[in-house]
Amino acid sequence: MPELPEVESVGRALAADLTGRRLTGLRVRWGGVFEPSPGAVRAALLGRTLTGLHRHGKYLILRFEGEGNGDAAFLMVHLRMTGQFLAQEDYRPDSHVHVTFDFDGRAVHYRDVRKFGRLSLVEHGTHPQALAHVGPDMLTVRTADWLGRVRRRGAPFKSVLLDQGVAAGLGNIYADESLFLARVHPLARPRDLDETELREVLRRAKQVLRLAINHGGTTFLDFRNFHGQPGNFRRKLRVYGRGGEPCRDCGAAIERMVIGGRSSCWCPRCQPAPR
DNA sequence: AAGATTACCTGAAGGC
DNA sequence: TGCCTTCAGGTAATCT
Numbered sequence: 675m676p677e678l679p680e681v682e683s684v685g686r687a688l689a690a691d692l693t694g695r696r697l698t699g700l701r702v703r704w705g706g707v708f709e710p711s712p713g714a715v716r717a718a719l720l721g722r723t724l725t726g727l728h729r730h731g732k733y734l735i736l737r738f739e740g741e742g743n744g745d746a747a748f749l750m751v752h753l754r755m756t757g758q759f760l761a762q763e764d765y766r767p768d769s770h771v772h773v774t775f776d777f778d779g780r781a782v783h784y785r786d787v788r789k790f791g792r793l794s795l796v797e798h799g800t801h802p803q804a805l806a807h808v809g810p811d812m813l814t815v816r817t818a819d820w821l822g823r824v825r826r827r828g829a830p831f832k833s834v835l836l837d838q839g840v841a842a843g844l845g846n847i848y849a850d851e852s853l854f855l856a857r858v859h860p861l862a863r864p865r866d867l868d869e870t871e872l873r874e875v876l877r878r879a880k881q882v883l884r885l886a887i888n889h890g891g892t893t894f895l896d897f898r899n900f901h902g903q904p905g906n907f908r909r910k911l912r913v914y915g916r917g918g919e920p921c922r923d924c925g926a927a928i929e930r931m932v933i934g935g936r937s938s939c940w941c942p943r944c945q946p947a948p949r
Numbered sequence: 950a951a952g953a954t955t956a957c958c959t960g961a962a963g964g965c
Numbered sequence: 966t967g968c969c970t971t972c973a974g975g976t977a978a979t980c981t
Contacts, residue, residue: 677975787958787959787960788959829953936974937972
């Protein structure tokens with residue numbers, strides 16, 4: 675599932691391959707991925723050049739310029755659960771490929787088995803509001819800003835980390851990993867922790883995100899990897915998906931429970947239960 | 950009004 | 966050519 679590190683990796687690959695190229699074709703098999711509509715996206719972007727790509731949390735924002743009315747237009751991408759961009763030369767689209775972009779003859783396929791992902795047109799004027807509901811990026815948020823956002827929260831820390839309005843980018847995997855590294859129980863409430871503990875959670879979150887980026891992410895299919903193999907961070911995971919298995923640090927059995935509707939794993943010895 | 954629950958989707962896995 | 970249920974998780978909408 676793409677979280678911040680996987681989205682970062684996809685974005686880097688897209689930027690490296692497509693920046694400066696012109697969108698010459700748009701083949702749509704299932705128009706439901708586009709907001710507000712395939713026609714609007716086609717009218718706004720076809721014939722224009724991809725001039726920049728930016729990531730914020732789990733969003734990718736593609737900037738298109740040239741021709742048109744002179745103003746830049748943006749395509750805001752969220753891969754949700756199973757969205758992928760694939761560009762292997764010999765790739766044969768299957769029934770889950772909903773859109774194929776042609777960039778000067780180079781085909782880039784958008785594939786999404788569960789159809790949760792969205793490719794949203796953002797017109798020039800509405801650009802500032804497009805991400806208004808999303809908090810600062812988890813990788814670059816300033817400590818004082820983040821502390822102010824979490825300090826009074828009474829929900830389980832696990833849920834606060836997943837709240838993209840607080841800070842954007844952590845998903846279920848890296849939220850569990852961050853709490854393990856910080857030695858904080860997922861049910862601990864931010865308002866009950868002291869500032870040192872809160873700072874440690876943020877420090878560890880940034881650390882694990884950077885580490886995962888350097889390993890190519892955990893589960894996404896990198897479109898530059900013609901084998902379609904996943905990133906290799908999976909083997910580094912300390913608690914996520916390891917319920918019942920021994921903690922790599924202390925050997926205790928990793929526990930699992932549902933918190934805020936999300937499967938959550940932690941080590942009962944390394945992350946003692948809150949009082 | 951923050952916190953909890955459900956809807957959106959499909960495929961894998963497991964029980965029987 | 967087995968059928969059915971459960972699970973997986975990001976976010977928006979809908980609840981309490």
